[in-house]
Amino acid sequence: MKEKLQEIFSNHHGTRDALIPVLQDIQGEFGYLPPEAMDAAARFCRMSPVEVYGVATFYAQFKFDPVGRNIIMVCQGTACHVMGGARILEEVASQLQVAPGQTTKDGRFTLETVACIGACALAPAMFVNKDTHGRMKPEKVAEILNGAGN
Amino acid sequence: MDDKLTLTINGISVRGKKGQTVLEVCRENGIKVPTLCFHPKMPPYGGCRLCIVEIQNMRGLPPSCTTPATDGMNISTHTDRLFRVRRTVLELLLAYGNHNCLMCEKNGECELQNLVYEHGIDSVRFKTTFAPKPVDDSSSMIVRDPNKCVLCGRCVRGCLSVQVNGVIDIAARGSDSFITTFNGGLLNDSNCAFCGECVASCPTGALTPKQSHFKGRPWELKKVQTTCTYCGVGCQLELNVKDNEVVKVTTDPDLGGPNKGSLCVKGRFGNDFINHPDRLKVPLVKKNGSLQESTWDEALKIVADKMGSIKKKSGPDSLAFFSSARTTNEENYLVSKFARAVIGTNNVDHCARL
Amino acid sequence: MTNSIEELENSDVILLTGSNTREMHPVISSFIKRGVVSGKTKLIIADPRRIDLVDFADIWLRQKPGSDVAWLNGLMHVIIKEGLYAKKYVEERTEDFDALKKAVSTYTPERVEEISGIPAADLIAAARLYAGAPAAAIAYAMGITQHINGTDAVKSVANLSMLCGNIGIESGGVNPLRGQNNVQGACDMGALPNVLTAYQSVTVPEVREKFAKYWGVKSLPEKPGLTIVETIDAAAKGQIKSLFIVGENPMISDPDLHHVEEGLRKLDFLVVQDIFLTETAKLADVVLPAACFAEKEGTFSNTERRVQRVRKAVEPPGEAKADWEIISEIASRMGYKMKYANAEAIFDEMAKITPSYAGMSYARLENGGLQWPCPTADHAGTKYLHKEKFVRGKGKFHAIEWIPPAEPTDSKYPLVLITGRVLSQYHTGTMTRRSEGLNGLAPECFVEINPIDAQKLGVANGEFVKISSRRGSISAKAVVGETTDVGMVFIPFHYFEAAANNLTIAALDPQAKIPEYKVCAVKVEKVA
Amino acid sequence: MEPAIRIQPGKERQVLVCRGTGCESQKAKVIFDNLEKELDKAGLSGSVETKYTGCHGFCQQGPTIMVMPAGTFYCNVTPDDVAEIVETDLKGGKPVERLLFLDPKTKDRVLTFRDMRYFNPQRRIVLRNCGFINPEDIDDYIAVGGYEGAKKALSMTQQQVIDNMKASGLRGRGGAGFPTGMKWEFANRSVADQKYIICNADEGDPGAFMDRAVLEGDPHSVLEGLIIGGYAIGATKSYIYVRAEYPMAYERTLIAIDQAKKKGYLGKNIFGSGHDFEIKVKLGAGAFVCGEETALIASIEGKRGMPMPRPPFPAVKGVFGKPTNINNVETLANIPVVMTKGGEWFASTGTEKSKGTKVFALAGKITYSGLVEVPMGTPLREIIEEVGGGILNKRKFKAAQTGGPSGGCIPAEHFDVPMDYENLTQLGAIMGSGGLIVTDETTCMVDMAKFFLTFTQKESCGKCVPCRLGTKKMLEILTDVTKGKATLEDLDQLVTLAEDVKNGSLCGLGQTAPNPVLSTVRYFRDEYEAHILKKECPARVCVRLIKFQVNPDKCKKCGQCASACPADAITWKKKEVAQIDSEKCIKCRSCILACRYNSID
Incomplete structure (x- = not known):
């Protein structure tokens, strides 16, 4: 971890205003913010941990626990809400047996919600990693989840 | 340069100085504006929304603690509109916390309690749906009760801005916000230096000194200002006394002295040695190889006689005196005077070098 | 301190050395930290240990213990060579600059690196940073003074400060941080073998005459007396027969404790006046119970020369009495009448014969105290010293050469021991070890070891080890970490059951008679 | 307004493939790759240029392809359709009929975008280039007149630039509608060694995505706006604060900055004017409140995004304590045009106090959702019925919600309101950033208010008490209403509390958070009362109040409900009223959404 952190820090200037970008890079690397990494970031940005x-x-972006291999995001923006986004979320949650913010026991999926990703015209929308699935219907959920990587 | 300002507050013309906030001008002119998150030692926060005022030609209800006073400002501090917001703020705080004054250490010197009283609140109109959180009782010095916390952030500013110790901050956001140590652990497992700045700045019973619990109600305590007995900084503090016992140490920036209301762990939590049962209470005299309780008369007679005879026999320079960097100036002066004028030796020193 | 604590918050640069301020003077450290966090202050730390404040430092110089004079000279070397010193100030307000210039000329960054281990580039950067500041303060503590050349190091600090025109200005100065509540006052009051109050020397006949007359005696002794460590030596040799100790605990605080015990046991008569039965009191012939600070009236003088009131809050336990009452009674019994109505009467008597306190009275000390010198009743006290001109006239530069520590490491004792303190304990622990909360935070002795040394010794974090020097040994828990450098260990001296001063050497600074607590040679062994 | 189309010299035609987030998510990349392959196969690579673009707004019918200069517009294109387009259109010169847009009203196929009712009433200033230029190619932007505004501004005095901006009447599109020229003037008058101009691209309003579309489709217009603004106020440093949820916008902005630097448009001595200007991009980290100026500043400084009371205003004391001016993306995208065509020209569009155009993100129960840009003052009816193609599934319009969590709704009785700042404020619905959510009779207004309040309550920074706890208490009351557990006294308490939160909160988030509640109570009090008194949700949304029984009087026996039920809980036979088995029913509301006749209670 030390080397990876050093590499991340080498791309930033060690002042407080670099903190959020540094944390974003740490999360990009590890998927979440390990406490040791936050501590190192504090020293780098000259703040207290x-x-x-x-x-x-x-x-909301930052996570404090390791995430699954696939991130499922279900949009809960206004357009999606009006078009039944909550129902999609329910369906995904019940199929994965986890609540939003949680990761499945096998570590395959982490379920999250997002407060609008700007794909309102495709409402309701959900995302598997970087893939967008628009005009979702509950019955399409199983197929999409099955299609995700192991 | 003229830095005087003229303002109107509640219809009365008052003076202020450039650089002051509206709140400072109000206070200097004897106008009491309620505050909760404001603390004179700390950078203003503007979060509690109690010190709000109405200012002509200004939108909304600006907080007086952050609004710079300007010449010609026309301010109202106690309108119905303001009162209504303040009351709602206080009722919301009461609804989402455990504020049972009967069982609170802070009863009698709680700022929230005073504000609630001043606003004539005798019941909370909101249904309470408050879920209690665990109390952090891990340290032997500070008890943290999040259920009494109003999130004014004074403890955090005390820790981050005043002492710059970086132990606590606000975590999460919105109604989930809470005061936390790094990674949410217990205070005792954190890097806390136990300076007690947070305790001193807390307006409610959320942060209290553990050793003082149940040792005395504020109105029962006599406060005696003195100088700390530990390091060379010379912090000013108040010993809080009940029944001839020091039960608590408090501070106030107004006490003067170099510390401006701050202390360290020793000054704030290290005075229980005063009441320690091991304290020497009577003179001891060595008899048959062991120290035995004696009387002042006997002990002082032995000291005077023995020193007198050694001086006579071996000369004044066969006697020596160690004075103390922990006793008062008066006492050091007397030891020096004693060695030199009474015994006639310069063999007097103290542990300045150790 | 030449300057005041609050001024530190506004210094442009603070050079902090030999002071673990965050633990020893937490409240002062807050002033420093606030300055740093606000962006106003740049902080240079010179310390062999990676103390907490290093997190706030712009430059950290990690010198080898005992090399202070060398790196200080090195800083001055760079500053003079690069022409960064305050030329006008040096010309107008100081003397003997040429001697200094010559003395530091051989302390090139390369040579300093050899002596101190400080990389030449870091030294140069620190020199430029310090010299470039409009107002730079130096703050230091026992890490500078507790060496055989401690006085030299202090003079070097003063040299550096004067060289850059920092003495006599706001937020500058030379600022020793006093470790105990009333060290400053005890010195001011003449509880020293060579001076009377306000540093009036016993060797000056007029001074002695003045005091003799004021105190109503024929004459006062003219030969300077013995310091603490010398007294112990003399006692061991049988020259001192009676020792009267007020509130001190040499059985923990003094170097080479076996030697201390030997001296104390040899005395004909030992009196200890204290609030607890200390390790020293246990050896006494008579123990007199004293009142603590909360039980009496008086004044303390703090590190910034501020004289402040001590007030009685509670009655002393049992028959305990204030120290001044006890001393007065003994004096009276010995035929010298000392009768004071209260502490204030003593203060008034003292002030009349103490120029720097002459303007003070209890009434004037009410709101925040007064900083000496305060010569007259209408004087507001002195925030910082040497404004416009030095007390002695011109500031004198001293040419100082570095000398190595008294006890170098060798194959038998390969590690350097530094002793010091921890936040929640105080000096010999008499009070703090009887405070539940404070003692709970640091209940036992420990030895800090660098991971590399620990690995070599096969010692894991938390294991007990035996530490020995030529004078004795103790055992303590190993704390393995980066705070101390390779080849160095650190032990706090508060703990009677593992008293670090069993190990330390009683080598003294020839001028100030300060023992070299900060360097001695030890070995560490795993406890089987 | 149609941009000047630049076709590469030597080529005759150009195929534009939309790769905005909407189309991209439906394999636009594969379509683009196939297109190049097919053109190559057909030997047309030499004469037909391919180009991908940002979003042109008609996301509903994506992925879309346009053939220029003819303007032939193909909808719902799949990768398999590409061969046919190349064969029939580009080679054969005939449009592929089946992929043309089908006008739902006339049932005719429409050949070009110019003839489409979706585009026709629009007037594009902000979105002028979106969908027509390659956002990753600065030369494409320059070819359509890009950076001319910046050059012109830099040849004028700062005051002249500000005066021109004041003459345009442009008001901040971020929500509050403060005149941009005045804002610049304040920042210009602050004296400091360093000033900043910030682009607020933290488009947090759930339901608005115009800022994203601009950054994805025309990032250089934002950079140019910043250059002009920076010059006007005397700022040499700039930040663009982009939402983390917009990775494509972030990438394209970085590319644009890089290209502009290489051209000498950013950096030292830009355009040889002696003026320095640099732009850094900061990625937000998921906090709606950071759209508030002082919170955004805190976030840039690496702090918790908590707002500070104003004054001091950012124009005096902003990022790192220096004077700072913050403009939103849509505002900035207008600015190059204001410079090139002049303030008066800009002011000729719109209403008396609201000049220019406004981009709306049209979504919800509407036929064509997407981005539309219309002149200020365009009636709501026109936007919904003409541009948006009317309500979905021929249901009845109930209300339009504008301004997202800070806004309110416009009920059917105000369907003809001209959309400008003043009118919307008067109705209790604000312009906001331009989210326009259309609701119909199957939308519960209590649920709608609860939705927004859930959002603001979650996004409250927690600093001030009214917002932190007031919104929580309001949400608790609203939740009780949707569960049928509230009384009329609770409703009164909700309204008074809403007023106190509005008056008492520190920043805009809290001050506007009660708006959706106050607005729905104002126009749809009957719905609240139905929940409270009759324990009924008229729109059949609040699950706790739905019986899940078929009302035989309304049922048209069509069986749609039975086929929609995922739990096999509905039995239906032809010409019979459907039956719901309450044991099996999972209360998912699929039947309710499927039923066109509102016959499920």
């Missing part, structure tokens, strides 16, 4: 924790927990 608890401030890093305070900042990280403020933003």
